Amino acid sequence: MLHLPDLTTLDQQHLWHPFTPMRQWCAPEHTPLILVSGHGCTLRDQFGNEYLDGNASIWTNAHGHTHPAINAAIIEQLGKVAHTSFLGFTHEPAIRLAKELVDLLPGGKITRAFFTDNGSTAIESAVRMALQYWKQNGRPERDTLVAFDRAYHGDTLGAASLGGIPLFKGSGNDFGYRVITVPSLEALDSLNAGERLRIAAVVIEPLIQGAAGMRLWPQGMLKKLDDWSSEQDVFLILDEVMTGFGRTGKMFACEHEGVVPDFLCLAKGLTGGYLPLAATLTTERVFDGFLGEPNEGRTFFYGHSYAGSQLGCAAALASLRVFRDEQVLEQLPAKMARLGELMVDLPGYRQCGMIAAMTIDSPDLSLGSKVCLAARKHGLLTRPIGNTLVLMPPLCVTLEEIGRMVAALKAALAEVTSPECRTA
Structure with a gap:
């Protein structure tokens, strides 16, 4: 069985990831995040760290990971x-x-x-x-x-x-x-x-x-x-x-x-x-x-x-x-309302159902990526579109998990952005 350092080395030697700047990915100081398991809205990495899946695994996951019925x-x-x-x-x-x-x-x-x-x-x-x-x-x-x-x-x-x-x-x-x-x-x-x-x-x-x-x-x-x-x-x-x-x-x-x-x-x-x-x-x-x-x-x-x-x-x-x-659609209005309540104060905020986004107004188009990297320390995985930060969780997300996602996003935003952009 391969050990984690071996997997990282093999990934950087042989894989080509989509929509990914590979020079930075393959840099010796970069440790790729290897996702090994998941349950509900939670994913776990190679070190046992847990993250909330803030973009539903690139907008796909509806009912959470390892749903017993599926x-x-x-x-x-x-x-x-x-x-x-x-x-x-x-x-x-x-x-x-x-x-x-x-x-x-x-x-x-x-x-x-x-x-x-x-x-x-x-x-x-x-x-x-x-x-x-x-x-x-x-x-x-x-x-x-x-x-x-x-x-x-x-x-x-x-x-x-x-x-x-x-x-x-x-x-x-x-x-x-x-x-x-x-x-x-x-x-x-x-x-x-x-x-x-x-x-x-x-x-x-x-x-x-x-x-x-x-x-x-x-x-x-x-x-x-x-x-x-x-x-x-x-x-x-x-x-x-x-x-x-x-x-x-x-x-x-x-x-x-x-x-x-x-x-x-x-x-x-x-x-x-x-x-x-x-x-x-x-x-x-x-x-x-x-x-x-x-x-x-x-x-x-x-x-x-x-x-x-x-x-x-x-x-x-x-x-x-x-x-x-599970009456998934019937439970969404409360979740959509909670998402809006917590994110409404963020810059450039907009929402369409369970899709919420905000935009950092800055000529530095790397800030979105930096915020998403910082969010990992707070237990959130999501992916930016330039300087637009998106939360699109699995539909099974709880009100409590929504709160944790938004709190993590705000904390990461405060750490990365300049003082005039901070909202947390």
Whole structure:
């Protein structure tokens, strides 16, 4: 068995971590944090230190770590089969999960679920479906996607081409789909008739943009966008990879404004944060647009080896049961209120359900990272977006744990920031 120093050395010699400055990570004086176990909202490192999971393990964990119901569902499925191909085959967990997911949306508009493995591929599926639909259903001129300034929809090539944050596109920003980027609904409405006729779909993170620094959309904007899309007969794609499964106080963010889109993209919290699984939910209209004889070429030729994974579907079904059995959504209003009460005095504070953020106003963009490192000494793990500090705990978090998280964040902020920025 390897000892901890050996693991650290091997990590620095052989691993390449995402979104991580690796020169600093591999420096001899740096000791990587090795997370070894977790329960509920608590994680433990290689030294036995405990931390509250302040960002739900990158916005994925819904019901806490090692939840007995999800653990049991995965173990039960393992006793049957772990994985079989979903290309030309099917299985019970995927069938049941598809039915449960489409039933979560009102009105019967959403009828189909297409499974992949992460948020980027959920978006890829939606945009490819939208573009192919128009091409083979009499409107081939509809070859353009509309996205919003500062948007983030994933890192695969097509999803990244929708993004409005150059940093996340890598060294070359000219790639992917034909995309028009607009800053607001008003800018979208001002597009000329020729541009509108080329639009296949509009893509948005509803209510709040995540990687943009937890930037809130104006109330009512989503409903207006839905109305505009319907008037133009343009598909509306909602990226609920972050906001889905209770993060905004309802199961899906679109429920706040009574919107049911043409495509709903889900991942992260779909399995309760346990396993990679994504779903692109869509309508019978879209599905019908791909029907035909094999030699007509109307099939959607896209998919992944682990699409519809039995283990992922079993975890997702268990997560949805936990939402029902433990009345997760019903308990959120008190938690959201407590989060707001404790953070309202922080600079640049904003909140959307169980997503809370504040921003340090400083030209030194390293302060956010320094605050998060300092927070570890106070028992909190979270991750900044530049100088925006985010608390997005698992939904099972208690009022007492919320208090400890905010206290740790404030203590770390006071230690790191200049006197004029201190709030603790």
